[in-house]
Amino acid sequence: xxxxxxxxxxxxxxxTSAVHLEMRDAYxxxxxxxxxxxxxxxxxxxxxxxxxxxVRSHTARGVHFRxxxxxxxxLAPFIRFEYEVTAAVSITAGEQVRWLPxxxxxxxxxxxxxxWVFDGRxxxxxxxxGTGEIVEDELADDPSIVKLCTQxxxxxxxxxxxxxxxxxx
Numbered sequence: 001x002x003x004x005x006x007x008x009x010x011x012x013x014x015x016t017s018a019v020h021l022e023m024r025d026a027y028x029x030x031x032x033x034x035x036x037x038x039x040x041x042x043x044x045x046x047x048x049x050x051x052x053x054x055v056r057s058h059t060a061r062g063v064h065f066r067x068x069x070x071x072x073x074x075l076a077p078f079i080r081f082e083y084e085v086t087a088a089v090s091i092t093a094g095e096q097v098r099w100l101p102x103x104x105x106x107x108x109x110x111x112x113x114x115x116w117v118f119d120g121r122x123x124x125x126x127x128x129x130g131t132g133e134i135v136e137d138e139l140a141d142d143p144s145i146v147k148l149c150t151q152x153x154x155x156x157x158x159x160x161x162x163x164x165x166x167x168x169x
Contacts, residue, residue: 004124004137007116011058014118018058019153020067022114025076026132037081047085052093059094066096068156070110073101073169078132086163098160099168105159110152123149 011018028034036042055065067090071079086097114126123140140146 004139007124008054010116010118010122010124011054011063014058014063016062016119017064017066017117018119019117019150019157020065020115021070021110021149021153021156022067023070023110024114024128024132025072026078027082027128028134029078029132034078034081037085038077044085044088047081048089052089055090055093055095064096065090065094066098066153066157068098068100068153068160070100070102070105070156071168073103075168080168083166083168091163097163098157099163099166100156100160101169104161105156108152108155108159110156111149115149117146117149117153120150121146 033042033047037047059065069079069082075083083099090097111125114128116124116126118124121141123146125138125140127135127138129135140149
């Protein structure tokens with residue numbers, strides 16, 4: 001498998017849009033920010049300043065960021081953490097985020113892995129272990145895969161609830 005460029009290189013080459021579909025209930029369980037949040041030691045606005053800076057810098061040059069999170073309810077601990085820091089980390093930086101409770105998406109067909117679609121031309125799939133550790137990433141530029149992922153994202157996005165309106169169970 002070819003080496004996948006870092007996210008920074010992929011987003012730097014993006015000119016119009018970056019969309020991200022997340023479908024897991026657990027991510028990087030040993031993430032220090034998550035652990036600090038669980039212990040009550042982390043304020044939302046300090047959760048991920050690096051991500052906020054990335055979004056700000058690329059939205060300033062015209063890239064639109066959208067993220068749809070497919071979630072189980074009640075929310076798993078890591079997803080609760082994401083929910084609680086989203087406004088301070090993502091929304092204020094310019095990213096749009098929506099939440100799709102699984103019950104609202106039973107008739108949607110979605111790819112089996114989280115992914116990013118850059119400019120509707122390139123997909124970066126994320127493969128995780130069962131516990132949420134990142135295993136590897138893979139790029140796909142096959143038009144049929146890009147189309148499938150773009151359509152799946154748009155279907156989830158249309159059904160999902162904007163962050164400011166979503167109230168987790």
